[in-house]
Amino acid sequence: MTSSTNTQKTFWQRHRLTLTPWLFLLPGLVMFLLYVILPIFQSILISFYEWDGLTVAKYIGLANYHELWQDDAFYTSLKNNLIWLILYMLAIPAGLTIALFLNQTVFGIRLYKSLFFFPFVISQVVVGLVFAWFYDPSNGILAVIYQAFGGKPPAILADERYVTYGIIAAGLWPQIAYCMILYLTGLNNVAPEQIEAARLDGAKGFRMLWHVILPQLRPATFIAIVVTVIGALRSFDLISIMTQGGPYGSSRVLAYYMYETALSEYGYRMGYGAAIAVVLFLIMMVYISFFLWRMYQQEK
Template identity: 65%
Template sequence: MSVSPAVPTTHARQPNRGWYRRNEIALTPWLFLILPVAFFLTYVVVPIGQSFWISFHQWDGLGEATWVGMDNYNRLLGLGDQNIDRKFETSFWNNIRWLVLYLLAIPMGLFIALFLNQTVTGIRLYKSLFFFPFVISQVVVGLVFSWFYLPNVGLFEIITGFFGLEIRGGVLGNPDTATYGIIAAGLWPQTAYCMILYLTGLNAVDSEQVEAARLDGAKGWRMLWFVIIPQLKPATFIAFVVTIIGALRSFDLISIMTNGGPFGSTRVLSFYMFEESLSEFGFRMGYGAAIAVVLFFIMLGFIVYFLWSMWQDEKGAR
């Protein structure tokens, strides 16, 4: 008589299973991880450490690197008897401008999402078309906006000229306005991104709660503030994360629209770093790496906060 087939087959082979088979469940994750982790270590984790190392050297990228200790940082931040690097100062404050103003994308995105959160014919197409700017590369966004801002003939000047406003040298030619002009261009796709996050979030808002609040007489702003926005918290968190990262990564737009000018007034740290390391003025890799490290530390504050929030979620999920 044969016994039931499901279990015995595995049981019968148990004694002579190989080492691999016995440890299969412990080994498999590592076999699966080898390649992705190796790639990620080589191209992301190790280079971070190398950048720190390079930032203590003077190096043109070709010959021998000379150890200079904290010299790069002293020169950059004006420590010791050095004066602070003026270009660094401009870049740093521009980074702050980017950070603060870029966050406007979040309320603007929410506003558009609320505007579009209706069911009328063709609304789906409207939503996708409003999202459009995010899909286009920043290079093209930069080009489009630099034509929009063209002095004298650009659409922007025509519109502002209509109201009697004139910016000398055009938006991008004037050191006082150039950075704001670029940030406005960056806000365009970023707002679209926040909008799509909020549209998805609004879809998931608990309609029973909304109805209940409505019965209690809540509407308009109070409804939005006390009922809707708390439910949109996950969307807001992601919008915050992507906007902060986007603001600190701003490079493409600056490179395309002004290339750092006029008179270096639109530089940000990421652009200044690139300029120092790879520009025609010579390769100053050590100094560039030091700028990158400073940028990294600014980012690190946010990274730690993001990771901490995600960690809390993970613990909650367990």
């Protein structure tokens, strides 16, 4: 018994530095496996079945994916997701610009930082309600501005041509604030000696930004890109609050169409909703893998 105990203590002493980090990581890894990795594989499995969530699931192979191929609503949602992806990327340069402006030591800069930080801390539901009121063609601020110049305000959330862009504008407001916070943190870690050396070499303005500051902001840029891509692809709450996918389904995205199909009173088709989720996951993985590869090439 004593020999066994001594052996165990000796093993722990020999591997303590290796095992201690893993013991701290273990709870997080278990939660990640249970609530992220396992549901991904479950969704892939369910996508091969016809299932309403209550009765016995029926295996139908690739029939759900074949139906997606011919589903006009799916293509509308996919097109809107691509628009979200492209326009949501504006949050990154906008956040960087604001961060550069706020990274100064002037009077009142803390107040300005608080004002720009404010959109990030409020709920997406509140953002949706605020912008829905802002776009109101009868009493909204946009209507007041149009009427002040003698124009007729557009019904943005009721027009198929503008509704997606109006919701994206609402989503960009807090997303820009998030990117700004990431870049402000990154700017605090920029090496001042490199700035001074660049100034001695005559670098300033855009040259200083491009050749000295931005290379040191690569970690912040990577995180901003990944979070922005994920935010654009999983956009749901603003659409649910502002339009519920309307008018006539023109503002749907894949996440909201998945909800409509699988979990709303119009669907309860878990297998079809899971197929939409798998497509959304694959699109997300393609984008994130591309940026990971680019970051790896730059690091090399």
